Amino acid sequence: MEMGLTRLSLKTPGDYEKVQCSVLGQSGLNFKGVLFRRCIMSKVWLTAALVFAIAAAGCSVLPGARHEIPPYPLLSENRLALTKEYARIHYGIDGYKLKDPRLVIIHYTAFHTFQESLDFMRPDELSDIRGDIRSGGRVNVGAHYLVDRNGVIYNLLPDDIMARHAIGFNYTAIGVENVGRDRNDLTEAQVEANIKLIRRIKNKYPDIEFLIGHHEYAVKELPHYILFRELDGRYRVTDKIDPGDAFMAKIRAGLRERYGLHLKH
Numbered sequence: 507m508e509m510g511l512t513r514l515s516l517k518t519p520g521d522y523e524k525v526q527c528s529v530l531g532q533s534g535l536n537f538k539g540v541l542f543r544r545c546i547m548s549k550v551w552l553t554a555a556l557v558f559a560i561a562a563a564g565c566s567v568l569p570g571a572r573h574e575i576p577p578y579p580l581l582s583e584n585r586l587a588l589t590k591e592y593a594r595i596h597y598g599i600d601g602y603k604l605k606d607p608r609l610v611i612i613h614y615t616a617f618h619t620f621q622e623s624l625d626f627m628r629p630d631e632l633s634d635i636r637g638d639i640r641s642g643g644r645v646n647v648g649a650h651y652l653v654d655r656n657g658v659i660y661n662l663l664p665d666d667i668m669a670r671h672a673i674g675f676n677y678t679a680i681g682v683e684n685v686g687r688d689r690n691d692l693t694e695a696q697v698e699a700n701i702k703l704i705r706r707i708k709n710k711y712p713d714i715e716f717l718i719g720h721h722e723y724a725v726k727e728l729p730h731y732i733l734f735r736e737l738d739g740r741y742r743v744t745d746k747i748d749p750g751d752a753f754m755a756k757i758r759a760g761l762r763e764r765y766g767l768h769l770k771h
């Protein structure tokens with residue numbers, strides 16, 4: 507499932523010609539770059555073509571409009587086996603299924619590009635640079651969704667499979683990653699995409715009652731903390747700063763004001 511910006515595209519050389527014609531008026535360049543004259547179009551066509559032109563111009567400045575990736579790029583037999591191992595050690599759960607999610611956790615990837623972000627999560631096994639959590643199991647970190655900087659949402663894992671993204675909550679949390687190096691690297695398009703995505707997740711899973719940023723996950727005073735579960739006493743939560751209060755405040759305001767949706771912290 508993919509959601510996000512609707513991208514208008516020019517499908518045929520004919521479409522391109524019409525757009526050029528509408529922009530340039532009585533003369534312009536056709537698809538092959540040959541000058542042509544006398545462009546006769548009805549008002550309706552002119553308006554439609556202008557919309558096309560504006561959309562096409564807008565898309566051209568968006569960073570990498572849409573990436574072609576296979577469905578559920580993080581899903582593999584090996585990853586499911588490693589996830590099952592993780593679920594047994596940390597939650598005492600026999601299986602990799604995410605049952606009755608109650609919580610959505612928002613992150614950023616700490617990478618500036620979509621490709622770097624995906625490449626980091628793609629291997630089934632944790633890389634050596636995550637030595638801080640390697641003792642907690644071999645399955646790689648991952649998330650259910652990855653939101654690109656232009657607001658396009660990619661579904662990396664089915665949302666009924668556990669993803670490793672937040673110590674203590676993976677058995678019940680849906681994880682949303684945002685492409686971004688740090689909190690200042692996140693975009694308004696991502697805010698919009700997160701609002702729509704969370705509302706969609708809530709519609710699908712009405713039992714979800716909590717929404718937090720990863721930086722809030724270890725705060726014991728917050729209501730979501732009743733869900734914390736960790737059987738391995740040596741496995742400690744790590745300090746997190748993603749995605750930050752400002753990003754979460756915008757998402758919460760959007761959910762509240764647009765959809766009347768109040769999710770607890």
Ligand SMILES: [Zn+2]
Binds near residue numbers: 671720746748
């Ligand atoms: Zn995070």
